[in-house]
Amino acid sequence: METATKTATTERLTIARAMATALAGEMRADPRVLVMGEDIAALGGVFGNTQGLLDEFGPDRVRDTPISETAFIGAAVGLASVGMRPVVELMFVDFFGVCMDAIYNLAAKNCYFSGGKAPVPMVLMTSVGGGYGDAGQHSQCLYGTFAHLPGMKVVVPSNAYDAKGLMVAAIRDPNPVIYMYHKALQGMGWLGTEKGSVVDVPSDSYTVDIGKAAIVRPGNDVTLIGFGNTLHTALKAAERLAADNIDAEVLDLRSLVPLDRDAIAASVTKTGHVVVIDDDYQSYGVSGEILAVATERCFSSLKSAPARVAFPDVPIPFSPALERPWLPNPDHVVSAVKQQLGVSR
């Protein structure tokens, strides 16, 4: 195992594999790390992110739970309080309503309530996103719901490299980290897979800083801001815009909390135009906050009204005929940009 983390090889991984690899690496290196959740042991996680852990680490450290999210997430807070490093899974973020108290009132606030004396080092992994016809209680993103409440960090990887690095960073972070992985990027054949999410990943262990955005495509004419699944929408839009000689800069937020406001401000100050892409509900969420930050920080540099492409304020419909047209896509982004730049299509 020491050797394993010493080799400098890389392999092409899906986000699911990258998450499982990160978990296994940290569990080898740190006996305090354990994983709990529904169907994460024998099944290896409904979304494959705990594959192989039960065989290697056994049932004490890889625990299937009853369908009792309040109990096992609350238990994770207690485990952290005595020095363990629990990683728990909320199978779908849509289920937060049955256990949010343990997340936002306990995990997120105990550090503050203890004046910093009782931090809560834990990771909550949860799957997000739709596009495959799973309807209104299994397709939401709810980024805004978690990012709005203080005391939790929130990360959203867009590719396997970040997925591993953010997971390692999250496990080592002394604070609760909500790790939101998008089903469309997971690399499970049965959910389709965004090609761009499968990338080369070093087998060595490494971290990606929580709270740092990344410029994944430098450009000068307009700033496209995405994260998770919408990062790929932004990249596709950028390619299309390039064909029209519009040079878009693409920013991958990677973390929603802490939010890298400086990176947003730097890019928007440079380009003067910004479009935010978010597959969560539009109002009172991420897209509004990013627009507000861009305006607060870059008002005098703005050449057009900041714009957003987000999911409308309606429950996620089941029928592909109803869901797919409303999920953010490159067309939406391209036309938003062209409107900002006053270019007719």
Next chain:
Amino acid sequence: METATKTATTERLTIARAMATALAGEMRADPRVLVMGEDIAALGGVFGNTQGLLDEFGPDRVRDTPISETAFIGAAVGLASVGMRPVVELMFVDFFGVCMDAIYNLAAKNCYFSGGKAPVPMVLMTSVGGGYGDAGQHSQCLYGTFAHLPGMKVVVPSNAYDAKGLMVAAIRDPNPVIYMYHKALQGMGWLGTEKGSVVDVPSDSYTVDIGKAAIVRPGNDVTLIGFGNTLHTALKAAERLAADNIDAEVLDLRSLVPLDRDAIAASVTKTGHVVVIDDDYQSYGVSGEILAVATERCFSSLKSAPARVAFPDVPIPFSPALERPWLPNPDHVVSAVKQQLGVSR
């Protein structure tokens, strides 16, 4: 009772009394209306908003519940599905974490899931806000948390007149309405009382339209946007600004969902400057959305960067020395406006 609603007299009421009056009036007029919640019967509600209902309507229609929010809010959805008009109380909004599923996945989505065939006419009353030292699990506003999720209307009265009119409208609305009443406005002596919330209220029954903001102070130089408790902060700031010959327009949103975007746009287009005041957490919430709307809708009319005065992204601290300085106050608003107008204090 018929006569009671026919007289044209008015009386000065607190929001607590106005809510109880509205409930009693609707319960007299409509046998389908019932009230359920913790301590709402014999005690008349911890915040006085159900005073007198048990005596007049009896235990079948005024029901104390066990401390089982998931069960009784879920039950309200079932009551609505067979033609009743339940009004339930979540004593403090801070408790949403134990029962959000019944609210956002059931009450808010059943109408959509049924293609409109099974609407959910119910009201969820919940107290919000701090300022009296009740600490991090009893002082939050969480406006953004509810406003972000589709399928629920969200109203926040700032005075007794709106409190009665919005409650009557909410009970008659065929949809779930989250009725957020601020403890600092409630008029319970033991929580202090914002004077401006106690106003004359017609004893006749009337409604205030859900989704319509109100200009409570017309002005031309800057738009101050508040709601609930922060409306009064805005009004006080406006008076102070008037002394400096700055003529502020004050908008009371009254409803967060539906949001009166036209009223926001009209005012900001007129003044060119806007400050939003929100006592909820700053990031990813109401203040960001309003700034985004102002920018999207009024970009060319903006003369300065839209600004916000909100609670920082930290749990609500207990000590008055820690909480009070950070709650939005007129000073914060006045200096934000003066910065926008380039006026030194």
Next chain:
Amino acid sequence: MHADTKTQLWMLETMLVSRHYEDAVKAAYMEGKTPRFNMADGPIPGEMHLSSGQEPCAVGVCAHLTPTDAVTATHRPHHIAIAKGVDLKAMTAEIFGKASGLAGGRGGHMHLFDPAVNFCCSGIIAEGMGPALGAALGRQLQKEDGIAVAFIGEGAANQGAFHETLNLAAVWNVGVVFVIEDNAWGISVAKSASTAVANNAERAAAYGMPGYHVTDNDPDAIYTTAGEAIARARSGGGPSLIEIQTLRLEGHFLGDAEAYRPEAERESRDKRDPIPRYIERLRRDGTLSDTDESAMRERALARVESALAYARAEPLPPATDALTAVFA
């Protein structure tokens, strides 16, 4: 109370419709999903939870219900919807995401609402329990007929809503019956690994309500027990809890390889199929003749085929329908 011949024949025919339905839905679901299984593809996307093997629970309970009685079901709802009398054409159109579906394609297979027969289901574990309590309470307050039944799986008996709802139903003496379909699995987690008691009927005592454990996946036995609980609910006697040992013939959802499921169980399960067993009994008892059976099978198949044919032929909704029906 024992099932009379008419009831037995209704139960059998309804089970046959239900089983044919699941088989037909399975075939349609798999269209476009081979060789590469991608949930997003084919005429029916998303998760698909079939009820094959659990039909006795649906018919044994619903045989006692009228349209004014409310039923809430789970993510595995087809057998119950059919037994409760949900419009099969509109239900199927919904599962196919068509404009003429129960919800115009907004809900899909986990969100079937048919107010005409007071049926609904949902995708969050134990979520239907509170609404069932409320529906029954509403009828009581309105002094109208009608009780409610909440169906859940055995895995749901460890969710907080289970506890809160049973306690509230008992404290308020509400005419609601809670039915647990124990198919021994919550996705890949065995009941023994998730539940501190051998059978959940024991938990009824924690709410001072009667608890029943039906150990056989048999329509007649379920009918008799459900009859007692439902009669109590109708007569103002308050809530009851029933757990039924049933059988999941398919994976948790279509596409589940079930590697977690012991070989032996997977091999034996077809032998434990409740429908052939029930047919055998009715034949033995002389309740069912050759001609009855073949006629019944034909009717069942015909109903299913016409529902599927209807659903396939119907148009998809326009995209703008996604933005309507959020509010009434």
Next chain:
Amino acid sequence: MHADTKTQLWMLETMLVSRHYEDAVKAAYMEGKTPRFNMADGPIPGEMHLSSGQEPCAVGVCAHLTPTDAVTATHRPHHIAIAKGVDLKAMTAEIFGKASGLAGGRGGHMHLFDPAVNFCCSGIIAEGMGPALGAALGRQLQKEDGIAVAFIGEGAANQGAFHETLNLAAVWNVGVVFVIEDNAWGISVAKSASTAVANNAERAAAYGMPGYHVTDNDPDAIYTTAGEAIARARSGGGPSLIEIQTLRLEGHFLGDAEAYRPEAERESRDKRDPIPRYIERLRRDGTLSDTDESAMRERALARVESALAYARAEPLPPATDALTAVFA
């Protein structure tokens, strides 16, 4: 296991400290709140839930615990914090919102954290149960000593977290003890109006764990029962549930007029104060002499007075402290 003399005297003295403490906090809390009672005024703002009358629960259980054992308490935490050995000066400074408080004034009376003795409490009903389970599980996995006790009120036994946590503790055989302080009221709602069983110990059977009902608010009886449950937890025997019939001498919070509480009960309750009764017994048994008692009272009073004096004298935190300690 019966309490020996040393333990009995510790329990009595701890109860005296606790009662003096509540009386002193009450006096300080009311400062600035008369004639007009406004929660925001005075040296201690916010809600104040006193534990007077419930001291036997705290001492009878905590007499068995060491600092490595974890305890989670509720919105009514003072008696338990004191019995668990929380630093009284820092705790009081916290309640006064001072910089030297346990959390520098960030938490207040409902959020007392003292990691040195593994004590914490919180304001959401039944919220401490999961963390107690987790703390005990953590010790087991670390192969270290230490079990956990979660205290809740009888009203919390109808919250979903109660059910989920007891089931999980039993399934995983965790060394955690759940203690219900039944003071008969959840704010204004009587236990009989909220709970489907007469005593919650009956609910232990729903989780296959031992349940105990202590019908007397007596430190010795509680000590004996808690001893058995805690010994089981330490020896790997898994969880237990204990319900204790105790007494709320004050309103739900200070300022509660208790109009909902029957006359008779309000009149009789002082007679049922557990402390004089316990003193009487220890005097009768010859365990406590005049001189012991007065010395004990003096020590108790002195501890409380010095804690309050300290808290009053300490400075308030600077406003900027509000922005720190959100993250470690």
